[in-house]
Amino acid sequence: MAAKKRQDAKRGGDRLAEYRGKRDRGRTPEPVPDGKALPHGDDDTFVVQEHHATSLHWDLRLERDGVLVSWAVPKGLPWSPETNHLAVHTEDHPLEYAAFEGEIPRGEYGAGKMTIWDRGTYETEKWSEREVKIVIHGSRVSGRYVLFQTRGKNWMIHRMDPPADPEAEPLPDALRPMRPVKKARLPRDQEAWGFEFAWGGRRLLAYVEGGRTRFTDGRGRPVDGPGGLGSRLGGALGSRPAVLDGELAVLENRETYMIFDVAHLDGRPLLDVPYRERRERLDGLELSGPRWQTAPWYPGAGDAVREAAAEQGLPGVVAKRLDSPYEPGGSSDAWRLIPS
Structure with missing residues (x-):
């Protein structure tokens, strides 16, 4: 998938066409650039945005060949390797989106409040159509992660390092109240x-x-x-x-x-x-x-x-x-x- 998109870009394809097609620049405060995506970075920027849409989720975006390759992660990035989280692949976003925070109006695609939860740099260990291995360096989340495709747009994200907080304990299954x-x-x-x-x-x-x-x-x-x-x-x-x-x-x-x-x-x-x-x-x-x-x-x-x-x-x-x-x-x- 990612390799095919890069090939399309080299042949003159517009990787942001789907993104633009879902947005009305006259209504949304999101960045909607006119031109095609052109590589002008080092493929090392990541951002995680907290998106209070119809259902709260977190959007993981990785700079790659002039766009932000994006996944919606309903439960956020896993803090422990014991749990994998669903990551739904979404359309590529423009690089300017890495700095976006704001309220997407009701009736628009992705309506709701968007805030930056974390951002920083990452390193690529592997990038293929079905698997992406990265090392993230952020202020709230750091470590080695792998994203792997399961079916269609559905991927999973897995933490490869030990727990980010070794002393953290999961929520109990049930408590009887005092x-x-x-x-x-x-x-x-x-x-x-x-x-x-x-x-x-x-x-x-x-x-x-x-x-x-x-x-x-x-x-x-x-x-x-x-x-x-x-x-x-x-x-x-x-x-x-x-x-x-x-x-x-x-x-x-x-x-x-x-x-x-x-x-x-x-x-x-x-x-x-x-x-x-x-x-x-x-x-x-x-x-x-x-x-x-x-x-x-x-x-x-x-x-x-x-x-x-x-x-x-x-x-x-x-x-x-x-x-x-x-x-x-x-x-x-x-x-x-x-x-x-």
């Missing part, structure tokens, strides 16, 4: 506790990876998430893998996933991390969308939170010790449910 014990009164030493609203919703854990989301219920069983929540929440986290804990509650007549904990983030289990630090990491993710919100928490303010819960008709308050770990599968006195 539960509070019921108490009649607020803790006396409120300064040692954080306080959240009890939302009265359905407990859901969200496992987000590669822009996709799966859910388990309060007993750790796989369940379907609300329509549209999984893909949008996955898009909000992008390439950051995480296990989120929350409740699907009805707020203002609309189901909203209220997220109040994070049990795993960026390849690191957080079960032994104190509640205060987990909440700070969760807040740092800035998860706020049309169907999900980061639930508020209030260190040391139990009386005020309980009063506000009663005014809003919420079931109560959940008090959580600031130094408490996350204990999956059981009830712990470090978390307490106090009625409003």
Whole structure:
């Protein structure tokens, strides 16, 4: 495939004809050059762009003979050799696309937000119609990769080096959520506790990876998430893998996933991390969308939170010790449910 395109280019073929044919330069901010692609680089530039289109994916582009040879990678580049990821071969892009970031308008091909996730240089070890071996040197991803064709436009991408982060751990298959014990009164030493609203919703854990989301219920069983929540929440986290804990509650007549904990983030289990630090990491993710919100928490303010819960008709308050770990599968006195 790649060899044939290079031969076509040498015979005067236009390698960017398909690219131009899919775009209206009067509507899209993408670069749409007039002329044919002409080699004017060193065949060593790569870029990975995060593309929030109909389905979030990452576009890997490699400079080759005057164009960017491109693959759409739905789950991003694999960080470990244990997993291969699908890579769908797409049309060649102009070299100028390596610097492109912007919003492709609705109704246009590839509509959605495009940002540069990583870029740098690469070396070619092999380039044939069915197999491409490269060594990537970027700021977020580096190492030896091979792309190999499986059928038609479908390829796979495999990391040939050891894991980029040897200490990273995959997401667990399932966790049973930590539960509070019921108490009649607020803790006396409120300064040692954080306080959240009890939302009265359905407990859901969200496992987000590669822009996709799966859910388990309060007993750790796989369940379907609300329509549209999984893909949008996955898009909000992008390439950051995480296990989120929350409740699907009805707020203002609309189901909203209220997220109040994070049990795993960026390849690191957080079960032994104190509640205060987990909440700070969760807040740092800035998860706020049309169907999900980061639930508020209030260190040391139990009386005020309980009063506000009663005014809003919420079931109560959940008090959580600031130094408490996350204990999956059981009830712990470090978390307490106090009625409003």
